[in-house]
Amino acid sequence: MPELPEVETIARGLAESLVGARLSGAKLLWPDVLDSTHGALAAGELLSQVPGASVARIWRRAKALMVDIATSRHPVLHLSFHLRMTGRLTVEPPEQKPRKHTRLVFGLEDGRHLHFADTRKFGRCRAMTPEVLGDWPFFSSLGPEPLEISDSEFAALFSGRRGRMKALLLDQKFIAGIGNIYADESLFRAGIHPGTTADRVSVARLRALYGHLREVLLEAIDANGSSISDYVNAQGDAGAFQNDFRVYGRAGEPCRICEKPLTRSTVAGRTTVYCTKCQR
C-alpha cells in the first residue's frame, strides 16, 4: 500500500526515465479510473491533449504522484495519480501489452509506455490545470509534508487536539503522506501507545516522535519502499523495507525490544499492532 516513501520512490524513478519525453497518446482501458470531478478534465479533453505533449516535471505531494505535462493548449497540465492500495505506475518497454489490471496507458514517442494498473480499482488519475489543482478540495486541505517541517512545527500541530495519536497521524489534513504502516512503525519507535490522546503526550515526546517518524520515512525511501502485496517502483522492482518492520504485520510475534507478543487491535478503524509494554 503506497504511502509517502513508496510514492516518493516511484516519483524519483519516473522522473529519471520520463522527464523530457514526449507522449504520443493515451488509452483509457477502464473509464472510471479517470476522475473528472471538481473541474478536472473529462476523458475526451485529456485524450485529445496528450499527443505531442512533453513531460516537464514529476513530483509528489502526500500520497499523490504528480506528472506535469506541457500540451499545445495548456502550458502546465497536472496529471495526479493516487495509487490507493494496489495501484502501480510503471514504465514499460515497447513490446509490453496492457495486462489484466492495466487501467490507463500513455504511449511515449520513443515506443515505451507508462502503465497505470490497479487490481482493486480504487486508484484514480486526474488531469488538472494549475487553477483546478489549487481548487481541488483534497489537495488544498492537505496537511504539511512531514519531511519539510521541524520537530517544533510538528509538535505544535498537536496543540489543542484531543484525538488519538494514530488517528491524527493517519489524517491527511493533519499531516500528509502517512498511512497504516508508518503510523504504527513510528509510534512503536517513539514508545507511544497508538490509542493515547494527543493532549496526554508532552511536547518533548512529540518532538521525539517526529525524529522517529522522519527516520523511518527516510530509511524506507532508502530501501525503495515497502512491498506488501502489489507495490513496485517505476521500474517494476519490489522495495525492501518490509523486512525492517518492527510491528506492522507482526501481531503475536515477539516485540523486538522486550520479547512480549505484540498486540493487535483497531484504532481509527485500522488494524493496529503495538507492544503494550513498550508503548504507553
Next chain:
DNA sequence: AGATCTACCTGGTTGC
C-alpha cells in the same frame, strides 16, 4: 472536534 460506519474493489487466506 472526534468517533464510527458504509461504500468502493479484488485476490488471497481461512474455515467448513
Next chain:
DNA sequence: TGCAACCAGGTAGATC
C-alpha cells in the same frame, strides 16, 4: 476439492 466468509486499506460521505 469447492465454496462461502472474511480481510486488507485510503478516502469520501453520512451520522451521532
